[in-house]
Amino acid sequence: GQNIDQPTEMTATEGAIVQINCTYQTSGFNGLFWYQQHAGEAPTFLSYNVLDGLEEKGRFSSFLSRSKGYSYLLLKELQMKDSASYLCAGHVRGSARQLTFGSGTQLTVLP
Amino acid sequence: GAVVSQHPSRVICKSGTSVKIECRSLDFQATTMFWYRQFPKQSLMLMATSNEGSKATYEQGVEKDKFLINHASLTLSTLTVTSAHPEDSSFYICSARPPIQGANTGELFFGEGSRLTVL
Numbered sequence: 001g002q003n004i005d006q007p008t009e010m011t012a013t014e015g016a017i018v019q020i021n022c023t024y025q026t027s028g029f030n031g032l033f034w035y036q037q038h039a040g041e042a043p044t045f046l047s048y049n050v051l052d053g054l055e056e057k058g059r060f061s062s063f064l065s066r067s068k069g070y071s072y073l074l075l076k077e078l079q080m081k082d083s084a085s086y087l088c089a090g091h092v093r094g095s096a097r098q099l100t101f102g103s104g105t106q107l108t109v110l111p
Numbered sequence: 112g113a114v115v116s117q118h119p120s121r122v123i124c125k126s127g128t129s130v131k132i133e134c135r136s137l138d139f140q141a142t143t144m145f146w147y148r149q150f151p152k153q154s155l156m157l158m159a160t161s162n163e164g165s166k167a168t169y170e171q172g173v174e175k176d177k178f179l180i181n182h183a184s185l186t187l188s189t190l191t192v193t194s195a196h197p198e199d200s201s202f203y204i205c206s207a208r209p210p211i212q213g214a215n216t217g218e219l220f221f222g223e224g225s226r227l228t229v230l
Contacts, residue, residue, distance in 0.1 A: 033218060042117075042204050042221035043155070087154060098145070099219055103154040 004102035006088050011108045016078050020105045022071045022088035029090035032071040033099060034062050037085045046073065046086075075107075083109045114138050115207050117222025124195055125230055132190045132225045134205030140185035141207035145219070146178075149202040161188040195229040202226050 004024045012018040022032065031050035035043035049055055049064035049071060061074040073086055088102040114137040124130050134144055142163045147155040159180055160168040167180035177199075179191040192199055203226075206219040 040202075040224075040226070042224045045218040045220070048218055098157065098160065100157070101147075101154045106152075 004088055004090055004100060006086075006102045006105045008103065009106045009108070011110060012078055013110050014078055014080060017074065017076050018078060018107065020073045020075070020086050020088075020107065022073070022102055024069045024071075024088075024090050024102075029092060029100075031091040032062070032064050033089040033091065034060075034071075034073045035087040035089060035101075037087055037104065039084075043087055050091075078109050080109050080111065083107060115205065115220045115222045117205050117225055119225055120223055121226045121228075123228045123230065126196055127194055129191055129193045130195055130227060132192075132203055132205070132227075134188045134190070134207075134222050136186045136207045136209075139207075139209035141188075141209070142185060144182065144188040144205055144207045146180065146188075146190050147204045147206065149204060149224075155204060158190075161190075163188075192227065195227070197229045200227055200229045 006022045010018060031048060033048050034046040036046050037043040046060055047055055047057060047062035049062050052064055052066055054061055054063045059076045064071045075082055085104040085106050087104045089099040092098045092100055116135045116137055118133045122130055144161040146158045148158050149155050157170050158173045161180045161182040163182045163185055169175045177193055179193060182188040202224050204224045205222040208219050
């Protein structure tokens with residue numbers, strides 16, 4: 001199958017930096033998305049990487065290495081509102097529109 | 112960004128009844144929409160791909176006769192949970208991707224989700 005793996009839970013302190021890793025099978029996907037999902041709400045788009053390298057967007061950055069099947073989401077200057085589940089999602093190769101989601105990483109930001 | 116609207120946001124029904132959930136793309140036409148299901152503390156699992164004007168494509172293990180999908184227009188897809196049982200209680204989320212143009216990365220936009228509770 002086309003597995004996407006990410007840690008189940010992470011905890012960090014307000015103001016700190018946290019990196020959430022995601023690994024996937026390299027033969028399966030064309031690009032990696034990151035979504036944020038607060039409890040009881042729908043996911044919201046954070047970033048999309050299709051080429052290798054780092055994409056920076058304010059406090060959030062996302063990195064992709066296609067050869068290693070590896071991506072990470074970097075959150076800087078953590079705020080309490082960043083406590084949420086972060087979903088790594090692969091754009092399925094050969095499919096124009098389908099995404100396959102990882103299990104999500106539940107981030108808890110402590111004061 | 113693009114807007115996808117889902118209704119109702121919450122529904123409680125008795126076991127054995129049917130429930131319809133609507134998903135609308137408000138500012139773009141979507142020939143394809145996706146229906147996901149999410150159980151507590153789990154990720155989104157794709158149930159089916161809804162195709163305008165043709166039959167939906169269901170993922171393995173999803174009963175097409177139980178989860179009826181109709182994509183009657185370019186802006187509306189409906190999911191009907193027939194003869195609902197308590198194990199069908201879940202968070203159902205629809206999504207769609209507008210055509211890729213300019214800076215649009217082609218990301219999926221999600222509806223607000225519908226929380227179904229079957230008593």
